[in-house]
Amino acid sequence: MGKVIVLGGGAAGLMCALTAAKRGRQVLLLEKSNKIGKKILMSGGGRCNFTNYSIEPENFLSANPHFCKSALKRYTQWDFIQLVEQHGIDYEERKHQQLFCKDSAKQILAMLQSECELAGVAIWSHCEINSITALQSSSDTLHDRYQLKLSKGKSEPKESHTLSCESLVVATGALSIPSLGGSGMGYDIARQFSLKLTERRAGLAPFMFSDSFKAVCERLTGLSTEVEVSCNGQQFSESLLFTHRGISGPAILQISSFWNPGDLISLNLLPGMEADQWLCKVKLTKGKSLLKTVLQQKLSKALVAELQQLWWPTQAETSIAEFTDQQLKTIGRQLNKWLLKPSATEGYRTAEVTLGGVDTDGISSKTMEAIHQPGLFFIGEVLDVSGHLGGFNFQWAWSSGYAAGQYT
Numbered sequence: 479m480g481k482v483i484v485l486g487g488g489a490a491g492l493m494c495a496l497t498a499a500k501r502g503r504q505v506l507l508l509e510k511s512n513k514i515g516k517k518i519l520m521s522g523g524g525r526c527n528f529t530n531y532s533i534e535p536e537n538f539l540s541a542n543p544h545f546c547k548s549a550l551k552r553y554t555q556w557d558f559i560q561l562v563e564q565h566g567i568d569y570e571e572r573k574h575q576q577l578f579c580k581d582s583a584k585q586i587l588a589m590l591q592s593e594c595e596l597a598g599v600a601i602w603s604h605c606e607i608n609s610i611t612a613l614q615s616s617s618d619t620l621h622d623r624y625q626l627k628l629s630k631g632k633s634e635p636k637e638s639h640t641l642s643c644e645s646l647v648v649a650t651g652a653l654s655i656p657s658l659g660g661s662g663m664g665y666d667i668a669r670q671f672s673l674k675l676t677e678r679r680a681g682l683a684p685f686m687f688s689d690s691f692k693a694v695c696e697r698l699t700g701l702s703t704e705v706e707v708s709c710n711g712q713q714f715s716e717s718l719l720f721t722h723r724g725i726s727g728p729a730i731l732q733i734s735s736f737w738n739p740g741d742l743i744s745l746n747l748l749p750g751m752e753a754d755q756w757l758c759k760v761k762l763t764k765g766k767s768l769l770k771t772v773l774q775q776k777l778s779k780a781l782v783a784e785l786q787q788l789w790w791p792t793q794a795e796t797s798i799a800e801f802t803d804q805q806l807k808t809i810g811r812q813l814n815k816w817l818l819k820p821s822a823t824e825g826y827r828t829a830e831v832t833l834g835g836v837d838t839d840g841i842s843s844k845t846m847e848a849i850h851q852p853g854l855f856f857i858g859e860v861l862d863v864s865g866h867l868g869g870f871n872f873q874w875a876w877s878s879g880y881a882a883g884q885y886t
């Protein structure tokens with residue numbers, strides 16, 4: 479029976495392990511931390527946004543936008559939904575066709591664990607990989623292509639093990655949130671076997687500011703507002719959340735994946751309306767009102783107070799009729815296109831994903847195997863494939879894990 483070692487007990491590793499074991503492979507999954515599936519448990523605010531009703535290749539970022547297509551087609555959102563239903567897990571559709579557990583993300587992890595158990599996957603946690611060597615074929619290791627040396631155990635002295643396998647699957651994830659297992663081990667393995675890496679950076683991450691806008695954010699911390707945000711030709715309509723460091727919320731996390739240092743982002747605080755025209759009309763119909771009172775119909779009082787400080791501080795008590803059309807048009811345009819310059823994202827500490835990774839040019843899109851390194855597979859977030867917010871990253875983990883599990 480062919481032996482498979484999967485490195486990393488996250489979403490992709492678990493899916494690959496159970497798929498390979500169902501095919502009769504002898505599978506051992508090695509996890510470095512004390513528990514498998516930590517990101518699954520933390521995901522979606524504890525309810526795991528496990529997939530999306532509408533999964534399209536356009537929802538993924540990669541230097542090769544075609545790479546993800548084959549795996550996504552062969553293990554779809556419907557396949558995962560079927561598994562969730564088989565396990566009797568209640569789920570619900572939220573905005574933008576996102577699917578979440580009704581009860582708890584723990585159910586998704588329990589489902590994967592029980593599938594692994596049924597299929598006979600052995601899982602070792604607290605494993606530290608010390609070395610990986612590609613084997614030359616010899617009589618006693620005829621089918622084994624890799625040898626791993628590792629130490630296992632919670633505390634010293636640790637057990638030392640030397641293991642060999644025919645297929646080695648790298649599912650160690652990426653750099654985001656080190657406390658949840660984020661590691662660069664997968665990139666080291668790729669380098670060891672001469673695979674190229676694309677540039678990595680934090681994606682789906684909040685923005686920070688070092689200019690005067692930072693103080694505005696601090697004062698508005700906790701406030702959420704619906705916006706349309708754009709940058710580099712991409713646009714997302716979702717909510718924005720002010721934080722004491724800057725801005726976050728789904729709209730901001732989405733656009734952060736398309737932002738490069740130095741870029742401006744544009745916020746539309748009144749999506750769907752031409753604010754300049756609206757204000758000029760209000761001037762004619764409700765001329766006695768203060769501008770802030772008019773805006774408070776659409777935006778929160780605290781946000782309007784900040785905008786007033788920024789854009790019309792000397793006319794706080796001036797009725798809208800006394801503003802010139804030009805002034806109202808300028809304010810209206812700013813409401814529709816407020817240009818802000820983030821100083822940075824919060825980085826890997828809070829990013830939901832790592833953009834970039836193992837260059838897909840060196841990987842088969844059908845099997846996830848390294849093209850020039852037989853028996854070595856890369857799946858999940860370690861690869862240069864990242865999804866939008868909304869269940870796409872887990873779907874990539876399920877689909878790429880399944881693809882590799884079919885061929886290990």
Ligand SMILES: Cc1cc2nc3c(=O)[nH]c(=O)nc-3n(C[C@H](O)[C@H](O)[C@H](O)COP(=O)(O)OP(=O)(O)OC[C@H]3O[C@@H](n4cnc5c(N)ncnc54)[C@H](O)[C@@H]3O)c2cc1C
Pocket residue numbers: 485486487488489490491508509510511513514515516517518520521522523526527528529605606607649650651652654655658659660661662663829830831857858859860868869870871872873875
């Ligand atoms: C807070 C948070 C919330 C998220 N919410 C969602 C969501 O709701 N929906 C969604 O689609 N995506 C979400 N994501 C993204 C999603 O969690 C990841 O894209 C997905 O988990 C990637 O799966 P993976 O298996 O490739 O990596 P991971 O899930 O990161 O798993 C990698 C595993 O490998 C282990 N490991 C690392 N190094 C080694 C080593 N050297 N040896 C052995 N094991 C190792 C790690 O401990 C970990 O268990 C969220 C991410 C975060 C951080």
